């Protein structure tokens with residue numbers, strides 16, 4: 001197996017600081033390809049750099065286990081003093097290739113892959129908080145994330161407060177408590193589709209010395225790199241546009257390496273971890289304390305790791321990300337333009353269409369584009385929704401979003417059925433809302449399909 005990329009930043013740091021190189025090595029795999037390469041090239045070649053006669057394609061290493069020469073080597077790996085795979089619950093060469101590519105695309109310090117997007121958000125949060133702590137999150141959240149924060153984490157003694165992402169800064173700050181340990185938001189809220197006001201939230205996080213976590217699933221790094229706009233940690237459901245073809249469930253967490261954990265609020269980072277011979281994460285891994293701790297503790301104990309097969313498929317998905325995302329965006333924009341003029345459509349929501357969304361796209365996005373997700377309101381009642389969905393032929397009724405095939409969903413009766421009306425409205429969901437995940441089919445076929453289904457509704 002060839003070299004698997006670590007962050008170029010980390011590698012540089014490790015090289016510059018020979019004294020700590022032994023310890024830093026536990027995080028950093030050997031140096032790799034080319035931070036100077038463009039985003040599109042990194043989509044295809046980033047993170048895996050084969051040597052002569054090795055596979056050009058990132059291989060699937062379907063192995064739980066790895067071989068060593070002596071017990072001292074194993075000991076160094078097990079105590080985080082040397083880098084190396086030990087057991088595929090905590091790392092695997094194929095998964096590491098996917099992690100390295102995700103890290104390069106986001107411009108992070110290190111990344112870890114997870115079994116799902118839910119596992120990614122859980123990992124990001126529980127690696128920071130403990131019972132008694134409080135988290136602050138936007139209310140425009142993926143339904144599963146809202147339930148995790150609002151119901152399940154509560155059972156473990158972690159409280160959450162939610163704010164309207166467009167509320168004034170002072171109003172959001174009022175929700176900060178002495179025990180608040182992080183702020184959470186989604187680049188494009190699912191399914192409210194509001195684009196995050198990065199400056200406002202990053203400003204609050206900085207002022208209060210807490211990390212800012214951003215779920216980038218709907219935008220992807222092709223559209224937006226949250227670490228460049230004040231985020232400290234980026235999370236993903238790779239199930240969405242990273243996979244792009246609806247084949248696999250998975251996720252990822254990227255550590256920006258840009259947060260100072262040493263100001264006293266985060267003792268788990270700055271005091272010895274007895275489960276690893278007393279390692280102190282911020283001392284041994286100054287730039288990637290969060291990521292190393294997340295991998296070493298969460299994957300070890302909670303076990304939410306990604307399989308090599310799914311890592312292989314996600315890696316393949318990334319190789320066309322830069323080709324698929326513009327098509328998703330162009331198709332969604334054209335379908336939104338069509339729906340906006342249709343007499344049976346009450347309203348339409350797509351990030352580029354309103355002035356506020358347009359401004360944020362210009363400020364924070366790498367392309368003047370709005371992803372493939374749009375929502376609209378249909379004139380009529382629940383039966384109208386039923387008839388419309390029944391008559392679609394190209395688009396299908398699915399719960400999933402963000403793959404090559406166009407899909408529709410009625411959130412109020414499905415993904416958000418567990419929320420009451422007030423919570424639904426806070427999440428941006430109205431009873432007449434239809435969510436469309438616009439695929440990469442020919443736009444003429446999609447418009448004709450929606451046209452006939454609206455007529456039949």
Ligand SMILES: *Cc1c(COP(=O)(O)O)cnc(C)c1O
Nearest residue numbers: 116117118142190217237239250
């Ligand atoms: C789908 C999704 C998740 C959950 O991801 P899974 O891979 O389904 O577990 C989290 N956040 C957002 C924004 C999502 O769209």
